[in-house]
Structures are given as C-alpha cells and as structure tokens.
Amino acid sequence: MEGDCQVSLFDAVDAESSKSARTGMKHGSKITAALLGFTLLLAIGAAAFLVFNGHAKVRNDNVVPKLEAYIHHTLRQISNVRAAIHLTGRYNSEIANSVQWTNEVAPSHSQGSLELKNNEIVIPQDGLYFVYSQVSFRVSCHGNDNDDASTTSMIHLTHRVRRWSNSFGDDKYRTILHSVRTACQKTASGDAEEEGGWYSAVYMGAVFNLNKGDRLKTVTEKMLPNLEEEAGKTFFGVFAL
Structure with missing residues (x-):
C-alpha cells in the first residue's frame, strides 16, 4: 500500500x-x-x-x-515689357507755345515706367528710343480783297521736340526734332471754295540714344487755337527699341 x-x-x-x-x-x-x-x-x-x-x-x-x-x-x-507712351493733345490757352498733352484720353497709354510729368515725357532708363509727334490744324486760306493778285500767300506751321538732359551740363533744352510745313497758299486763280479751309498735319519721328532722367517736350509756336483735337490727329509718344 x-x-x-x-x-x-x-x-x-x-x-x-x-x-x-x-x-x-x-x-x-x-x-x-x-x-x-x-x-x-x-x-x-x-x-x-x-x-x-x-x-x-x-x-x-x-x-x-x-x-x-x-x-x-x-x-x-x-x-x-517695352517701355512706351502715347499721348493725345489739346489746346489750352494757359500754356504758351505748346500743346497740352494727356494720357487720360483714348487711345493714350503708357507702360514700362515712361511717365508724363509737367507736360513732358521723362525717360526711365538709358537706351535707344523712337520719338515721334504730330500736330494737326484747321487752317483758313482766305486772303484779303486788297491782296495783290500776283502774289502768293502762305501759312507756315512749325513743330519741335526738345530735349533736356543732365549730360548737357547746363539747364537748357536742345531741339532734336523740327519740322516746318506750308499749310496752304492762295493764288489769284484759286477757287474761293477750295481756298476757304485746309486741314494740315506736321509729323516727325526719329531714333535717339537717351539717358535716364532726360525730359522731352514739344514747342508749337503758331496756330495753337486752330489745333485739331480729334482722336488720332494730334499726338506725342516715345517707345524703347
């Protein structure tokens, strides 16, 4: 057990x-x-x-x-972006010897820092620029009844673009574009209806080597009260090349 x-x-x-x-x-x-x-x-x-x-x-x-x-x-x-500015012009009795330019009316435009200041275009950078301008006028070609029939009466229209630059070393403007145009002439054999009113334009443009800070303005010595203000007839512009 x-x-x-x-x-x-x-x-x-x-x-x-x-x-x-x-x-x-x-x-x-x-x-x-x-x-x-x-x-x-x-x-x-x-x-x-x-x-x-x-x-x-x-x-x-x-x-x-x-x-x-x-x-x-x-x-x-x-x-x-190419610098460019295109201005339209109008007559202002308070501005002597110049069209009043504006960038506020079509087809005005601006880009690339080109500016309108004091009725002048200011260049933003050194370089080549094409400068152009045109003024158009309504011109009366009526002569006096006492005019000698053998003489010819002519009206000359002048327009300039002037440049100010610090590189000049003084405070003077230099003319860079200048155009003179004969608006009309009245002869003894002319038709009175044809001689009554003319429309004439002065255009000019060229390429310039401009400097930063240069200023461009226009000078029109005569006929400003007869300026054509319709679109495309009076303008001032610059564009970079």
Whole structure:
C-alpha cells in the first residue's frame, strides 16, 4: 500500500510539472509572437518612412527647380515689357507755345515706367528710343480783297521736340526734332471754295540714344487755337527699341 501511494504521488507531481511547463510555453509563445509582431511593425514603419522621404526628396528636387524657373521666366517677361507712351493733345490757352498733352484720353497709354510729368515725357532708363509727334490744324486760306493778285500767300506751321538732359551740363533744352510745313497758299486763280479751309498735319519721328532722367517736350509756336483735337490727329509718344 505504501508503494502504491508513493507511485501515485510521483505521478501527480509529474503531471503538475508537465502542466506548468505547457502553460509556461504557451505564455512564452504569446510574448515571443507579440515581440515579433511589434518588431515587424517597426520595420514596416521604418521602411515606409524611408520610402516617403525618398519620394518627397524626389518631388522637392523636381518641383523647386520648376518653380524657380517659372519665377525667373515671369520676371524676365516683366522686365522685357517695352517701355512706351502715347499721348493725345489739346489746346489750352494757359500754356504758351505748346500743346497740352494727356494720357487720360483714348487711345493714350503708357507702360514700362515712361511717365508724363509737367507736360513732358521723362525717360526711365538709358537706351535707344523712337520719338515721334504730330500736330494737326484747321487752317483758313482766305486772303484779303486788297491782296495783290500776283502774289502768293502762305501759312507756315512749325513743330519741335526738345530735349533736356543732365549730360548737357547746363539747364537748357536742345531741339532734336523740327519740322516746318506750308499749310496752304492762295493764288489769284484759286477757287474761293477750295481756298476757304485746309486741314494740315506736321509729323516727325526719329531714333535717339537717351539717358535716364532726360525730359522731352514739344514747342508749337503758331496756330495753337486752330489745333485739331480729334482722336488720332494730334499726338506725342516715345517707345524703347
């Protein structure tokens, strides 16, 4: 009997030990699996981070130069805008010997920093510019009844563009464009109806090498009260070449 009890006790102890070992193995397996899963998640996260950074770097390497190129292109376009100004003229009795110029009436326009100040065009930068101007007049060609039939009566129209420049070394204006035009003439054989009214224009234009700060103005010595103010007949302008 005593031997049987000893065998049963040993068997019970072995069974309990085996159960504990199996339970420990199960807990160890769970912990190991959890560690492996966590390690795998870390590996996947690290790989995703590296891939994202790689794509971001490639994207930045592509986008930034394109953005810079676009900005430089836009700035070049802005800087390449040709300076130009076109003014229309009208008669102002308070201004002696000059048309009053304005940039507020169509088809007037300005761009590229060319400005109208004190009835003068101010040059923004050194360079070659085309300067042009035209004045138009309504001219009466009627003569006096006492005029000698053998003589011819003529009206001369004059128009000038004058330049002031710091490079001149003084405060004087120099004439750069000057035009004289004979508006009409009356002869003894002329038809009175044809001699009654003429429309005449004086146009001039040329290229000049101008300096920053130069000022351009016009001088019209006669016939200003007869100035034609309709669009396209009297104008003054400059544009860069």
